[in-house]
Amino acid sequence: MSAGDHLAAKRTFLAWVRTSIALMGFGFVIAKFQIFLHVLAHEPLTSSSLLGGVIMIIMGIATLLYGFYEYLQDEKQIKENKFEVELTPMWIYTGLLTLLAVALVVSLYISAYP
Incomplete structure (x- = not known):
């Protein structure tokens, strides 16, 4: 557990923040x-x-919240010196954003062709 690990986790979180913004x-x-x-x-x-x-x-807010969740999980794993990949939250996040993106496409289609 080094300072570099914590700084890398923080840089990754900041990337989530930039994407959400x-x-x-x-x-x-x-x-x-x-x-x-x-x-x-x-x-x-x-x-x-x-x-x-x-x-x-809403997609931006979901991205920010998920990025913060991932950051907390990374920090916890760094402190415990245990690294496990949890795919369930990523599947949920991906599914949520996919549904929102489909809703956006449908919304744009409906507004373009009333």
């Missing part, structure tokens, strides 16, 4: 762009118009 920022841009398009077209804004942006923000 990018997803949330992109979701915000999608939502703002939808508002802009509705204002230009003089159409009322509906909640389904913002769904794509909201889904991306």
